[in-house]
Amino acid sequence: MKPIESIKEALKKSENYxxxxxxxxxxxxxxKTTGENQSEAYLHYTELNLQRTKRWDKIGxxxxxxxxxxxxxxxxxxxxxITEAWCGDAGHALPFINKLAELNPKIDLQIVLxxxxxxxxxxxxxxxxxxxxxxxxxxxxxQKVLFTWGPRPxxxxxxxxxxxxxxxKLDSKFIEQLQKWFNKxxxxxxxxxxxxxxxxx
Numbered sequence: 001m002k003p004i005e006s007i008k009e010a011l012k013k014s015e016n017y018x019x020x021x022x023x024x025x026x027x028x029x030x031x032k033t034t035g036e037n038q039s040e041a042y043l044h045y046t047e048l049n050l051q052r053t054k055r056w057d058k059i060g061x062x063x064x065x066x067x068x069x070x071x072x073x074x075x076x077x078x079x080x081x082i083t084e085a086w087c088g089d090a091g092h093a094l095p096f097i098n099k100l101a102e103l104n105p106k107i108d109l110q111i112v113l114x115x116x117x118x119x120x121x122x123x124x125x126x127x128x129x130x131x132x133x134x135x136x137x138x139x140x141x142x143q144k145v146l147f148t149w150g151p152r153p154x155x156x157x158x159x160x161x162x163x164x165x166x167x168x169k170l171d172s173k174f175i176e177q178l179q180k181w182f183n184k185x186x187x188x189x190x191x192x193x194x195x196x197x198x199x200x201x
Contacts, residue, residue: 052091
């Protein structure tokens, strides 16, 4: 399936931000998470992400430059995010993506699950991998992808690449270090990355 067709198919079963959060919370209340892996570890990751999401929804700030640039968008865009409830990076990124989308009525944020949208995910791999979250900016009028972003801010991406090159994997100590970076950054790098991409379209 071609990229645009996979986007259209995925949008048939997408949810807005509020609906997605409610769905994840309801699943967690039942002792479940998204996807096939229903282990205690993945349930724990889901709980952490719910906490992160609530925290950034409440305290996350958008800088004036981002407000200005996003407000300038004058054509309709669908921001389609591929994610899963247990995805650690999504808990930090989604609240800020939503805050940006809320700045302009031309932007429609929609969310889908990776494992339920294989065709879509396969069209938007990162270095050959199904890394999430993945943001796809799509113009329904022009029927084209404007830009993609993800699965994490540039600086964090470089940290992960360096760690994988050195050790071949990401251990728990590094994951903790990465979470501290996200907490210190307060969404600023995510905002900068996306605003830069918007400015180029």
